[in-house]
Amino acid sequence: xxxxxxxxxxxxxxxxxxxxxxxxxxxxxxxxxxxxxxxxxxxxxxxxxxxxxxxxxxxxxxxxxxxxxxxxxxxxxxxxxxxxxxxxxxxxxxxxxxxxxxxxxxxxxxxxxxxxxxxxxxxxxxxxxxxxxxxxxxxxxxxxxxxxxxxxxxxxxxxxxxxxxxxxxxxxxxxxxxxxxxxxxxxxxxxxxxxxxxxxxxxxxxxxxxxxxxxxxxxxxxxxxxxxxxxxxxxxxxxxxxxxxxxxxxxxxxxxxxxxxxxxxxxxxxxxxxxxxxxxxxxxxxxxxxxxxxxxxxxxxxxxxxxx
Ligand SMILES: [Zn+2]
Numbered sequence: 001x002x003x004x005x006x007x008x009x010x011x012x013x014x015x016x017x018x019x020x021x022x023x024x025x026x027x028x029x030x031x032x033x034x035x036x037x038x039x040x041x042x043x044x045x046x047x048x049x050x051x052x053x054x055x056x057x058x059x060x061x062x063x064x065x066x067x068x069x070x071x072x073x074x075x076x077x078x079x080x081x082x083x084x085x086x087x088x089x090x091x092x093x094x095x096x097x098x099x100x101x102x103x104x105x106x107x108x109x110x111x112x113x114x115x116x117x118x119x120x121x122x123x124x125x126x127x128x129x130x131x132x133x134x135x136x137x138x139x140x141x142x143x144x145x146x147x148x149x150x151x152x153x154x155x156x157x158x159x160x161x162x163x164x165x166x167x168x169x170x171x172x173x174x175x176x177x178x179x180x181x182x183x184x185x186x187x188x189x190x191x192x193x194x195x196x197x198x199x200x201x202x203x204x205x206x207x208x209x210x211x212x213x214x215x216x217x218x219x220x221x222x223x224x225x226x227x228x229x230x231x232x233x234x235x236x237x238x239x240x241x242x243x244x245x246x247x248x249x250x251x252x253x254x255x256x257x258x259x260x261x262x263x264x265x266x267x268x269x270x271x272x273x274x275x276x277x278x279x280x281x282x283x284x285x286x287x288x289x290x291x292x293x294x295x296x297x298x299x300x301x302x303x304x305x306x307x308x
């Protein structure tokens with residue numbers, strides 16, 4: 001799928017848009033989860049609201065991917081978040097859902113098992129907040145060739161499943177050679193662009209660019225706000241090359257950043273908050289330099305744009 005061309009039918013040169021999505025995975029508190037998570041509910045809330053406040057101050061939009069337990073804990077925040085134009089979406093790690101009965105990453109399971117797990121999680125999620133979420137992100141980007149179809153069958157219209165170039169077979173998160181930009185999916189092969197009415201919005205990465213002090217292997221550098229490589233040029237390299245690659249294809253471009261609710265976005269002296277502000281400024285500078293206009297987008301906004 002091509003982006004809109006830069007030249008209109010009258011030959012007038014149009015300014016390219018750069019659509020930017022800022023996403024946060026909102027995990028369950030750590031003592032109820034075998035995975036990473038916030039220390040407690042209070043810190044989780046402060047992290048989420050701190051992240052959203054930074055975006056609001058900068059006229060940007062958040063997509064918050066909540067696991068079912070987290071959306072239940074924070075359900076009083078949800079109406080206010082939505083009223084301000086941000087998206088509340090669903091995240092799921094089977095390993096931290098419910099009583100821990102499902103103890104493997106999502107992509108490990110068969111069609112029937114995944115369908116059952118996602119359906120149960122969806123029920124818990126909607127029992128907490130009412131509305132059905134429109135988009136989905138699997139924990140660890142774990143998915144197999146059935147996962148997109150299952151999510152469509154469960155009523156989602158798209159999501160952010162991938163980090164192109166990620167190669168973590170033990171997590172069933174293999175996205176080597178996956179399409180790097182938003183696209184309609186193929187239900188038979190998750191790394192291909194297809195024609196289905198279901199849109200994938202990848203987290204922006206630079207496949208093959210692995211930074212030495214960031215374990216583990218099989219983990220290309222991507223726009224993860226909490227990354228501390230000691231060299232901010234790593235972020236600039238990913239942003240700049242991603243903008244160039246997309247603009248070369250016909251004009252508009254897309255960036256998707258990711259973070260988690262266990263970082264202290266409420267603390268103005270914290271590394272993550274400073275990194276996020278620096279990232280916002282860098283994206284502004286680079287888009288301006290390349291002649292793009294920033295358009296704040298949620299993952300759902302992106303899906304809608306691609307389903308036209
Ligand atoms: Zn997660």
